[in-house]
Amino acid sequence: MKPLLIPMEADLPLSTPLCGALGAEAMELERRRFPDGETYLRVMGTLEQRHCIVLANLTNPDPEVPALLFLADTLREMGAAKVGLIAPYLCYMRQDRRFHPGEAVTAPSFARLISAYFDWLVCVDPHLHRIHHLDEVYSIPATAVSAAPVLADWLAKRDEPCLLVGPDAESRQWVSTVAGHTGSPIAVGEKQRLGDRTVEITFKGLADFAGYTAVLLDDVISSGHTILESVEKLKAAGFSRIDCLTVHGLYAEGAQGKLKDAGIRHLLASNSIPGSGNTLDLSPVLAPAIKALLKNFAETSQGIAKS
Numbered sequence: 001m002k003p004l005l006i007p008m009e010a011d012l013p014l015s016t017p018l019c020g021a022l023g024a025e026a027m028e029l030e031r032r033r034f035p036d037g038e039t040y041l042r043v044m045g046t047l048e049q050r051h052c053i054v055l056a057n058l059t060n061p062d063p064e065v066p067a068l069l070f071l072a073d074t075l076r077e078m079g080a081a082k083v084g085l086i087a088p089y090l091c092y093m094r095q096d097r098r099f100h101p102g103e104a105v106t107a108p109s110f111a112r113l114i115s116a117y118f119d120w121l122v123c124v125d126p127h128l129h130r131i132h133h134l135d136e137v138y139s140i141p142a143t144a145v146s147a148a149p150v151l152a153d154w155l156a157k158r159d160e161p162c163l164l165v166g167p168d169a170e171s172r173q174w175v176s177t178v179a180g181h182t183g184s185p186i187a188v189g190e191k192q193r194l195g196d197r198t199v200e201i202t203f204k205g206l207a208d209f210a211g212y213t214a215v216l217l218d219d220v221i222s223s224g225h226t227i228l229e230s231v232e233k234l235k236a237a238g239f240s241r242i243d244c245l246t247v248h249g250l251y252a253e254g255a256q257g258k259l260k261d262a263g264i265r266h267l268l269a270s271n272s273i274p275g276s277g278n279t280l281d282l283s284p285v286l287a288p289a290i291k292a293l294l295k296n297f298a299e300t301s302q303g304i305a306k307s
Contacts, residue, residue, distance in 0.1 A: 003051040003294060006043070006075075008068065012055055013271035014088065014283060021287035022294075024053065031067065039067045043074060051294060052080040054118075057273050059250055061091040065113075072117040082119040082297050086290065088272035088282060089220075089248045090123035090144075096131045111137035120293045124272055124282055125174070125219045125247045141296075143289045147247045147270050148174070150280050152181030154245065154268065155215065162243075163187055163212040167201060167230040171218045174247070178217055185209065189230060201229045206237040213241040220248045221269070224255030231262045241265055249278050 005024040007015045008031070019026050030042040052075045056068055068085075075083050092110035095103070111134075114121060121142040126134065134142035155162060155178070164184045166175035168191035175186045187209070189201040214234045216227055227244060234242055242264055249256070249269025256277065259267055270280040 001048070001050055003053055004045075004047065005053045005055060006071070008054065008056045008064070008071070009274075011274050012057060013274055013278065014086075014281075014286070015055060017271075017281055017283035018055065018086070018286065018290075021283045022053075022290060027052075029071070039070060041067060041070055041074060043071075043078060047075065047078050047080045049079055049081045051082045051084070051297065053084045053086060053290070055086045057089070058087050058091040059089050059248075059273050069113070069117050083117070084120040084122070084290070084293065085114065085118045086122050086286065088124045088270070088286070089250075090121075090126040093127050093129070093131070096129055107131060108137040112139070115139040119297065122286060122289050122293065124270070124286065127220055141293060143293065145282075145285045145289045146177060147272075147280070147282060147285060148177040148181060149285055150270060150282060151178050151217065151245050151247075154280060155182050155184070158213065160241070161209075161212045162215045163206075163209045165189070165203075165214050165216045165230065165234065167191065167216060167218060167226045174219050175217050184215075185212075189233070191226065199226055199229050201226065201233055203230075203233055203237065206234070206239075210238060212239070213243060214239040216242065216244040216264075218246050220250060221246045221255060221259075222250045222252045224251065224253075224259050227255075227259060228262055231259070231264060235263065244268070245280070246270075248272050249275055251275065 002025045004027045005019050006027045006029055028044040032040045072083050092106050096107040098105050115138050120140050123144050125147050126144050162184050164175050164179050164186045166172050166188040172188045179186045189203045192200045243266040244264045246269045269278040270282050271278050
C-alpha cells in the first residue's frame with residue numbers, strides 16, 4: 001500500500017518530486033486559523049492503517065509547531081500505521097547547551113517533543129555544533145542526509161575551473177564534502193565577529209587561483225552578513241565571477257537582494273523551503289533515506305528482524 005505524503009503547506013516545493021520518488025500518494029490538508037488565533041486542521045481523506053509522512057517547513061517554527069503536533073496526533077487517532085516527519089530544515093539546533101544560568105536548552109527539549117509525536121525524522125544538513133549526531137537528542141530513528149551531491153551535480157555542469165570557498169571554519173565540512181565529489185580546490189576563511197551584524201573575514205592563498213570562478217558554499221544563509229563580507233574580500237582579490245550555493249536559503253532581512261546587488265552571479269539554494277531561487281532538488285538524496293525507514297518499519301511490523 002502506498003504511503004501518504006501530507007504537506008503542511010500547499011506550496012512546499014518538495015511535495016511533488018518526493019511523491020514521485022517515493023511512489024507516495026499526496027493527501028490534502030485543510031488548514032486555517034480561528035478568529036482567536038487557534039489552529040484548525042482537517043485531513044482530507046482516510047488513512048486505512050497507512051504509513052503517513054508529514055512534510056514541514058520549520059524555518060519559522062514557533063507558529064508552526066503546534067499545528068505539526070496536532071496533525072501528528074490526529075493522524076494517529078484516525079488510525080495511521082506510523083507517522084514520520086520530513087523537516088528538510090531542522091529548527092532548534094542552535095541552543096544546544098546552557099551558556100548562561102537559567103537558559104532553556106531548547107535543542108534537546110524540541111527533540112523530546114518531536115520524538116513523542118513522530119516515529120521517525122529525516123532532515124537535510126542540520127546545523128550541528130556540540131551535538132554531533134541526531135541520536136544524541138532524538139529517541140526515534142533520525143536521519144540527516146547531505147545535500148552535497150546535489151550541489152556537486154550543479155557544479156559539475158559548469159564549464160569553468162571553480163574554487164570552492166567557505167566563509168568560515170564552520171563551513172569547512174560542507175566545502176570539503178562537496179569538494180570530495182567534484183575534486184575542486186578549496187579555500188576557507190577565518191572569521192572574527194565584531195558585533196551582531198559585523199564580521200571580519202580573511203582568506204589566504206587566493207592569488208594561486210587567478211582566473212577561477214569563486215563559488216561560496218554554506219549550509220544556511222540567514223542575514224547574509226558573512227557571505228557579503230566574503231564577496232568583498234573575493235572581489236578585492238581579483239575574482240570577477242562569484243557564485244553562491246547554499247543548502248537552506250532563509251534570506252532574512254532582505255539578504256537575497258543584498259547578495260545579488262553585491263555582484264553574485266548565480267545565487268542558488270536547495271528546495272528545502274519555498275523561495276525564489278530555491279531550486280536545487282533534494283528529492284534524489286531524501287528519497288533513499290525515507291525508503292529505508294519505510295522498509296525497516298514494514299519489516300518490523302511483519303515480525304522480520306532488522307538487519
